[in-house]
Amino acid sequence: MTRTDVRLVPLALAVWLAAALLVGRTLAPLVVAGLAALGTAGLVVRARGRRARRAGRTGLPGVVLCLVGVLAVALIVAADARAARSELLAEASRTGERATVDLLVAGEPRALPSAWGGAPRYAVDVRVEHVRTGSGQRARAEPVALPAALVGTRWKDVVVGERVTASVTVAARGLDGRRPRYDLRGATAPRPLEPASPVRRVAHGLREGLRTAVVGLPPDAAGLVRGIAVGDTRDVPDDLVEAMRTTGLTHLTAVSGAHFSLVGALVLAATAALRVPRGPRIAVTVLALTGLVVLVGPDPSVLRAAGTGAIGLLALAVGRRGAAVPALAAGVVVLLLLDPWLARSVGLALSVAATAGLVVGGPLVLGGLHGARRWCAAALAAPALAQLACAPVLVLLSPNLATWSLPANLVAAPVVAPTTILGLAATLAGPVSPGLASWLAGLAGYGAGWIAGTARAIAAWPGASLPWMSGPAGAALLVVLEAALVTLVVVRARRARGVGGSWDP
Structure with missing residues (x-):
């Protein structure tokens, strides 16, 4: 009978738990990363000091591996935390000011019921890559990397992987256990920036x-x-x-x-x-x-x-x-x-x-x-x-x-x-x-x-x-x-x- 190898299971559970607790936070990932680094260093020093006497009898390698996994995921979450926020989108959602956004189309257009018999509307999953608000001296811009749901009337023919720009009204959904998400409503017709790759078009x-x-x-x-x-x-x-x-x-x-x-x-x-x-x-x-x-x-x-x-x-x-x-x-x-x-x-x-x-x-x-x-x-x-x-x-x-x-x-x-x-x-x-x-x-x-x-x-x-x-x-x-x-x-x-x-x- 083949014996099941479960040595990597604790690592997977530790990384999963750490990621679930840390995503969406800013300071906590850095604190956890520091503690994990200190714990890893301490255990490595301890293991080296007792290697001769405890060779083959210690569970320290598994513990060290779990701490390294937690350290890695904490650093990744900390690096992602900045990109997961957008001051301009948050401000536009509060004030109702329209924003110009550069988008990567991430999903196929889905037809929605028309409002009062008007033009057909489509919902599209997108990824916001750049935000611009205001004009003239009040113009501001910000690079971001956030998912969003867009609704517009002339979005039937966009292709997954295509990059476009449009003017939208922003509404915040909040975290809801996931990345901050926004609804982009009243989108103007998409203006192409970069076509989808040939593979995506095929x-x-x-x-x-x-x-x-x-x-x-x-x-x-x-x-x-x-x-x-x-x-x-x-x-x-x-x-x-x-x-x-x-x-x-x-x-x-x-x-x-x-x-x-x-x-x-x-x-x-x-x-x-x-x-x-x-x-x-x-x-x-x-x-x-x-x-x-x-x-x-x-x-x-x-x-x-x-x-x-x-x-x-x-x-x-x-x-x-x-x-x-x-x-x-x-x-x-x-x-x-x-x-x-x-x-x-x-x-x-x-x-x-x-x-x-x-x-x-x-x-x-x-x-x-x-x-x-x-x-x-x-x-x-x-x-x-x-x-x-x-x-x-x-x-x-x-x-x-x-x-x-x-x-x-x-x-x-x-x-x-x-x-x-x-x-x-x-x-x-x-x-x-x-x-x-x-x-x-x-x-x-x-x-x-x-x-x-x-x-x-x-x-x-x-x-x-x-x-x-x-x-x-x-x-x-x-x-x-x-x-x-x-x-x-x-x-x-x-x-x-x-x-x-x-x-x-």
Whole structure:
């Protein structure tokens, strides 16, 4: 049996906790960085003084590693704190003065209801890079790096990655547990500053090609094919969104680690069948996953999903099952050092929980199985383990249990992979053959229709959402109950194999 290496888990937990506590603060990161540096230096000196007598018997290296991680994240947060503030945006939000902003387009335009029958309005996620207020001698300018949500009437055709400038009215949202965010309202038409890169424009064209390919499909299927394939949920009907939320199926329309794991596993299997050596096989898989990141848009949630989804694939590619947990811990540390604000991201918590559920619970449930039985058990166990692992995090957000989420995921699971692959194939076929793209999208529509029908049918069952104890106590209680359930299932399964004969073919 492969022993799980958990030595990097304390480091990941320490970095996550430090980042969650420090982001959004100014003085605290510097204080923590100083204390971590002093603690690290003291422990290193102590370890050197006792090296001969305590060699191989001390836990100091692990403690030092945790302190170094805390020091690194504290310094990064301190450096980020200045860029996360904008005096001019804050002043414009208080006075109502219009500001001229230079923006990086970070998301696809989303249509909003028109006000009093006026011109169509669009919401766009942007990143503010420069602010200018006033004119003449009162003119002031400030470089910043802040996310914002913009609403305007002539923003339908902007492309992710494009840099534009516009005049806006600023409204502050406040911190709300995340970076300071602002609403930019009444935006004038965007004036181009710098076009999106050729790669971004190609990705935009592919996504729009899929939108054309699904024309003619039923609304549920058309919206879900795009949502499942490339994470574009703009056309998913609102009542279907609510049904999927009630049944725990919303993760299917968010580009998650499962998407990257599926594509990566397919590429690995294809290259292995062609007898490609391990090194080139890994390189081709990385290239394919990079292309998927570019296709769906390299925003923080996609990068987080790509990182967590690649963890299991890395362990699989190098042939070491025990490498999954340290790879997950290392991936968490890297993501948090790149963007400490992810420590307060529900998306990261859900991705890590789902991945941990699979890499820890999978071997327990599938141990001793081989061949077709193992594949069937894995197909049933994967959504069950991911759902169980994510449930405590979801309870912290809303003290309700999606009672039927497990059967809903089990019913939907068989068509998720074919729908995803066919949707991506339709996306790539669009520029070459629109007819082939429409045909592939039509095939994907059957799976999307099955998922939509499952969500709507199960959401109508009695007790689809039940109240649960709120707060950390409710999450802890759910963890205990789930651990008991998994233990019972594993013990009974192993006892059945030992008493009734082996399950192995």
